[in-house]
Amino acid sequence: MAHSEHPHNLNRRAFVRRAGLVGAAAILPVAGATQAYAADSAADPxxxxxAGRFADADRGYARVLRAAPANARALAQRGYIALLSNRFGYAERFLTGALAVAPGDVPSAQRLAECYVRQDAPARAIPLLRSTGRQRDLAYAELYSHVIGTPWRIGGxxxxxxxxxxxxxxxxxxxSxxxxxxxxxxxxxxxxxxLSAEAAEEAGVRAVATISGIVDGQTVTLYLGILDSFRIGGIEIRNIPVQWNEVRRPPLPDGSAPAGAFGTTLFYHFLTTMDYAGRALGLRRKTPTQQREFTAQAARAQLCDRLPxxxxxxxxxxxxxSLLDHGPRVVTVDTGGIASAFDTTVEIAERAGIDVDYAHPVDRPGPRVYPATADRISLGRAIGRNVRGHAAEAPFPGFPGPGQSGMFGFDLIANFTHEFFKPYAITFDYDNMHLFITGATHPRS
Structure with missing residues (x-):
């Protein structure tokens, strides 16, 4: 489901609102990831x-279910883990089972609804969203009731x-x-x-529901509607649930106001590449031919890491x-952080050995946030050296990465954002659930 906005990356954002190889060898998983997630059959799932060890946790919950097939928590968690990896059949099976045992399990109802929305079957999500009694869910149920036919239809x-x-x-x-x-x-x-409010009005998009959201600490109204057509390059997408509000976004390079922002809900309908180094957005339809072409292109890159x-x-x-030698652990990928490469907490920064500038806190309401400088942060063999970011005193809601640990239920050590990705191209494969990073080896060394 679309989101209520949060105060985000601090000195900027106002709503901007995703395998080691050299030469042509096969693309391999990133070194160290397997060790970091080594199985521990005795551990509590x-x-x-x-800890973000999802495969190990899933095996643990499976053991629980062999002994107690109606354990609602284990069913719910196996469903959630499957949803995290877009394994929709398993997600439906276990989340449905969890709701059969515990009909009042709101998170499982919301996750099963999300499972259907990700498969472009929002009509199946409507009764689940209506069942929770939550205002936000009711608004999205109303939005999806206005989707006629299949959403996100791709042509061109x-x-x-x-x-x-x-x-x-x-x-x-x-x-367009x-x-x-x-x-x-x-x-x-x-x-x-x-969308911006102006762009929504100009395009004739009608609001069918509203919800409240938080932008930079202020409550705003988010309007929900259906956009008939979105065209980018030679691709047209039709019948799209969208949202808009009155908040001003950062200007475009020419100083004009943007018509909106888009990201993951569009990206996961394609094999999507944000090519920072080549300064272009690549969208490929999800076909075997496109996958082969991308794999061949990635194999020609000097560096190509494949991460989960x-x-x-x-x-x-x-x-x-990883932050220096702390990791690899689970992190978020938020490319919208202006003039920043990472977000973390003071506790994690100190544990990792990152310098925190306590003398110059960022001017913002709520928990203190400080500038921070890391000698090295990395996604696989893609490395950022002497990069600047932020460290928060506490992981408050809306702070990307660690601030979302409570919302997701698993620990996050950081958020990797805009400045880190500039030397690279990042590709999101939401079918096989891989993040590819291609570019020059150690560009900042």
Missing amino acids: EVLFK AAAARVPFLGIDPVPSVEA LNGGPPKGFLLDTYATLD LWLAGDHFPCTVG
């Missing part, structure tokens, strides 16, 4: 899940490569709404498909990363 070209209008404050591209002229949109993996990919909620991509 709850502990394993919280098999692939598109669209040049960035600019790379800062975050990458932006042109796209309902056949109108091209307009600039910000790219952000933490975004759904979010999980999707929390409807639009929060997660993988494994």
Whole structure:
């Protein structure tokens, strides 16, 4: 489901609102990830899940269910773990089983609804969302009741490569709404498909429901509706649930206001590449031919690491990363952080050996957030050296990465964002659940 916005990356955001190889060898999983998630058959699955060791936790919950087939917690958790990896059949099976045992399990009802939404079957989500009694869920049930036929219908070209209008404050591209002229949109993996109020009005999108959201600490109204057409490059997508609000977004490179932002809910309908180094967005339809072409292209890169990919909620991509030698552990991938490479907490920063500038806290309400500088952060063999980010005194809601640990139920050590990715191209494969990073080896060494 689309999201209520949160105060986010601090000196910027106002709503911008995702395998080691050299040469042409086969693409291999990132070194160290397997060791970090080594099986421990004696460990408590709850502990394993919280640590982000999802496969090990799943095996643990399976053992619980062999002894107690109606254990609601184990059923719910196996369903959640399957959903994180887009294993929809297993997610439906276990979440349905959890709800049969515990009909009042709101998180499982919401996750089963999300399972259907990700498969572009929102009609199946409606009764589940209505059953929770939560206002946000009721609003999305109303939104999905206005979807006629299959949403996210893709037509036109098999692939598109669209040049960035600019790379800062975050990458932006042109796209068209309902056949109108091209307009600039910000790219952000933490975004759904979010329009400006002006763009929604110009495109004639009608609000069918509203919810409250938080942007930079202020409560705002988010409007929900159905967009008939979104065209980018030679690809057209039709029948799309969207949202919009009155909040001003960061300007485009030419100083004009963007028409909105889009990210993961669009990205997971394609094999999507945010090519920072080549300054372009690549969208490939999910076909065997496109997968082979991408694999061949990645094999020609000087560096190509393949990392695990999980999707929390409807639009929060997660993988494994390290802060100096702390990790690999689960991190989020939020490309919308202006002038920042990472977000973490003071506790984690100190444990990892990251310098925190306590003398110059960021001017923002709530828990203190400080500038921080890391000698090295990494996703696989993709490395950022002497990069700047933020460290929060406490992992408060809305702070990307560690601040979302409570919402997701598993620990996150950091959020990797905009500045880290500039030397690379990142590709999201939401079918096989891999995050690929290609580029030059150790570009900042």
